[in-house]
Amino acid sequence: MTYKRCVILLADGARADCFEELLAAGRLPHIKRHLVARGASVRGVTAFPSTTGPAYLPFLTGCLPATCNVPGIRWVDKRALARGRYTLFGPEGARSYVGIETFRINGDMRPEIGTLFQLLPRSYSIFNSVCRGIRPGGNRTRIMRIWYWYYAHLTDRWQFVDSAATDKLLALTRRDFQFAFVVFPAIDEYAHATDPRHPRVLAAYEGVDQAVGLLAERLQRLRRYDDTLIWIVSDHGLSATKNHFCVNTFLEERGIRTLYYPLVFKRGCVAANMMSGNGMTHLYFRHPDGWEGPMDATMLGRIHPGLLAELTKPPAVDLLAAREADGSILILNRRGRARLRLEGDWLKYEVDGADPFGYGALPLRMRADEQLQHTIASDYPDGLYQLAHIFTSPRTGDVVLSAAPGFDLRDAYEVPEHRSSHGSLHRDHMCAPIICSAPLPTGPMRTVDVFPLLLTMMGRAVPQKIDGRALF
Ligand SMILES: [Zn+2]
Numbered sequence: 319m320t321y322k323r324c325v326i327l328l329a330d331g332a333r334a335d336c337f338e339e340l341l342a343a344g345r346l347p348h349i350k351r352h353l354v355a356r357g358a359s360v361r362g363v364t365a366f367p368s369t370t371g372p373a374y375l376p377f378l379t380g381c382l383p384a385t386c387n388v389p390g391i392r393w394v395d396k397r398a399l400a401r402g403r404y405t406l407f408g409p410e411g412a413r414s415y416v417g418i419e420t421f422r423i424n425g426d427m428r429p430e431i432g433t434l435f436q437l438l439p440r441s442y443s444i445f446n447s448v449c450r451g452i453r454p455g456g457n458r459t460r461i462m463r464i465w466y467w468y469y470a471h472l473t474d475r476w477q478f479v480d481s482a483a484t485d486k487l488l489a490l491t492r493r494d495f496q497f498a499f500v501v502f503p504a505i506d507e508y509a510h511a512t513d514p515r516h517p518r519v520l521a522a523y524e525g526v527d528q529a530v531g532l533l534a535e536r537l538q539r540l541r542r543y544d545d546t547l548i549w550i551v552s553d554h555g556l557s558a559t560k561n562h563f564c565v566n567t568f569l570e571e572r573g574i575r576t577l578y579y580p581l582v583f584k585r586g587c588v589a590a591n592m593m594s595g596n597g598m599t600h601l602y603f604r605h606p607d608g609w610e611g612p613m614d615a616t617m618l619g620r621i622h623p624g625l626l627a628e629l630t631k632p633p634a635v636d637l638l639a640a641r642e643a644d645g646s647i648l649i650l651n652r653r654g655r656a657r658l659r660l661e662g663d664w665l666k667y668e669v670d671g672a673d674p675f676g677y678g679a680l681p682l683r684m685r686a687d688e689q690l691q692h693t694i695a696s697d698y699p700d701g702l703y704q705l706a707h708i709f710t711s712p713r714t715g716d717v718v719l720s721a722a723p724g725f726d727l728r729d730a731y732e733v734p735e736h737r738s739s740h741g742s743l744h745r746d747h748m749c750a751p752i753i754c755s756a757p758l759p760t761g762p763m764r765t766v767d768v769f770p771l772l773l774t775m776m777g778r779a780v781p782q783k784i785d786g787r788a789l790f
Contacts, residue, residue, distance in 0.1 A: 319756070320777040321547040324438070325487070325498045325533065326377060326768075328446070329526050330370055331506025331740065332552035333514060334361040334751040340523050348531030353548060353755045362752040362763045363690070366704035366720075367391070368554035369595035369741045370506065371415045371423055373750075373765070374448045377551060378433045378499065380769030380784035382704075384711035386427045391415050392579060392592035393713045394602045399590070400609035408582030412590065415447070416579070418464075424450040432781060437773065438497040444486045445479065445501040458486050467503075474511070476504035477525055484529040491536045496776075502526055506556065509738040514556040526550065547775055550753040551765060554595065556738040557723050557746035563634030564729035565591050565599055565719065574622065592715065595741025596726035600715025613716040615640040615648045626650060626717070634725035637674060637743060639705055639718045647709055649674045660706035665689050667702055675701055687787070694762040701743050707785075720744070759789040 340346045341354060353359070364373050365382050371391045372383035383389050391414070398411025407419055415423050427450060435441040436451035443449045443457045445466070459466070470476045480502045487500050504522035512518060530548070537543040569576045569589055577587040590602040603613040603621070615626060618640065630638050630650050638650045639658075646659040646666075654672030658665065666683050675698050684692070686703040693699050708714050721727050723746055726739040740747040750765055752758065756775060766786040773780050774790050 319545075319775075321545055321756070321775050323496055323498075323542065323546040324549070324772050324776060325500065325546065326549045326551060326772075327487075327526060327529065328374065328377070328499065328501045329505055329523070329550055329552050329751075330501055330503050331509055331514075331554060331556045331738075332523065332526075332550075332751055333555040333746075334552075334749045336515065336520070336523060337550075337751045337753065340520065345520075345524055346527040348527045348534060349550065349753065352530055352534040353550065353753050357754040357756045358758040359751065359753040360758055360763055362551075362750045362765050362767075363694070363700040363704075363748055364552070364554050364750040364765045366708055366743055366748065367594040367598040367741045368743075368747040368750075369598065370553055371420075371447065372594070373553035374446065375427075376764070376766035376786065377768050378435070378448050379427075379431050380766060380781065380786040381431060382707050382766055382785045384708050384714065385785055386431050387711050387713055388423055388426055389708055389711040389714045390592055390594040390598070390600055392594060393600055394577075394590045394592055394715075395713050396602055396609045396611065397712075399602075404583070408579075409577070412577065412582055412592075414579045414582075414592075420447040420464075423448055434497055434499070434769065434772075437778065437781070438776075440493075440495050441497040441499075442490050442493075442495055443499050444483050445503065446499050458490070470503075470507065476507040477522060480504040480522060480525045480529070484525075484532060487529065488532055488536055491533070491540060491542070502529070505552075509556045510736050512737055513558050514738050546755075547772060548755040549768065549772070550751065551768060552750045553765070554740040555745075555747050555749050556740045557597075557744070559596075559726045559736055559739045560724045561634060562726055562729040562736075563632050563721075565593075565601070565727045567729070568629070568632070569601075572622070572625065572628075574625075593728050593741075595747070596728045596736055596739045597721040597741030597744075597747055599719045599727050601717040601719065602715050603717075612641055614643040616643060618716065629717070629719070634721055634727060635719055636722035636725075637705075637720040639709070639720075641709060641716055647706060649705070658702060658706050660686075660703070660710070663687075665702050665706060677701075690762050690764070697745050698743050699745055699748055699762075700764065701748075704748070705743060761789070763789070 395411040403410040577590040592600045651674040654674045720742040770780040770786045
């Protein structure tokens with residue numbers, strides 16, 4: 319079967335287990351009938367950091383965030399920061415896709431990165447900011463998205479945005495479209511304000527189910543049901559947050575003046591803290607002679623003695639990773655210490671004493687795929703590859719922190735308070751549902767594999783040099 323059209327419904331922040339539980343309880347009848355019964359529902363692994371924006375990239379580009387050079391929802395480009403120039407948004411080289419700068423993600427991606435919008439020219443995008451190469455008129459919410467987001471943010475009516483997404487999708491079905499990417503923000507937004515399993519959040523899953531029902535009915539009426547491929551995916555999970563640990567305060571109390579959002583016009587900073595989903599952060603450190611160039615763990619130990627060890631002490635910090643001068647990554651936490659290296663497709667993982675991830679016995683050298691098989695059922699599925707890979711971006715921090723379940727890494731300046739978080743390497747955030755109206759290959763999948771799979775199902779050539787694997 320070669321599919322003529324493809325629709326991806328991105329249920330932002332949806333947990334794979336919530337989908338499974340609601341399906342088992344009969345609360346998602348349309349998803350069951352039109353997708354699961356004809357196709358498959360699997361637990362996939364998203365990209366680190368498990369956060370909105372960067373974790374959309376795998377679906378749309380077939381590449382992980384570091385390959386796109388967009389390693390977080392906030393980041394710093396030290397080389398640009400070193401110029402010391404300012405724009406309207408803050409220092410040149412500092413970026414946040416939260417709010418007005420959302421769409422800069424398209425210009426920040428490496429120039430050679432292509433998107434499904436380019437490969438499938440009759441494409442549409444709804445409430446999605448990653449839309450490089452979309453033809454004029456293809457972005458159905460180019461200006462409106464910001465209006466909808468502010469309205470929903472102020473009135474807490476995210477279900478209204480999901481309903482608008484459904485209406486806009488249904489309006490497309492009469493067009494001769496090849497691809498539609500539709501974002502449903504309500505699950506993520508309600509969960510941040512309440513709990514990942516709050517009744518309002520679960521009702522938003524049912525809203526996605528209703529969208530599937532209306533879409534299927536419309537496609538059947540137009541005789542387009544059989545040759546339209548439908549996916550429901552998510553960019554990350556979410557877990558309840560009981561405690562906020564303030565990395566900014568931690569650094570500043572040690573005399574390390576730190577640049578962070580929203581206070582990005584602050585002068586004389588020697589560190590930058592760029593948070594993603596609040597469960598992950600990039601830390602950048604300035605050399606005495608300037609911002610340019612990475613600061614490796616040894617050098618950091620000389621400039622801020624004891625800082626790395628101290629950073630592993632708060633219970634909020636689950637994993638700390640730092641660049642080493644030889645290109646390897648030092649991993650530290652309260653459980654243990656290890657050294658990780660990614661060379662091509664090969665990972666080398668040397669545990670020094672106890673394993674910080676707690677994986678148990680692993681080969682010293684293994685391919686990324688073999689590592690995925692070994693770790694898929696653990697608390698950190700695909701953790702070694704994902705952590706090693708993020709360090710392949712020059713915009714990744716000198717130090718990366720991943721939060722422990724129940725904690726996040728941001729306290730002040732988050733309004734309203736986040737009661738759920740994501741972004742970390744933990745399975746609660748890294749597990750993502752992949753539900754498809756067609757059967758899927760067996761074996762563990764990453765969300766980045768969806769891109770080559772759907773192109774194959776549509777009879778299209780899969781581009782070379784992507785991170786997604788052709789699993790068929
Ligand atoms: Zn998200």
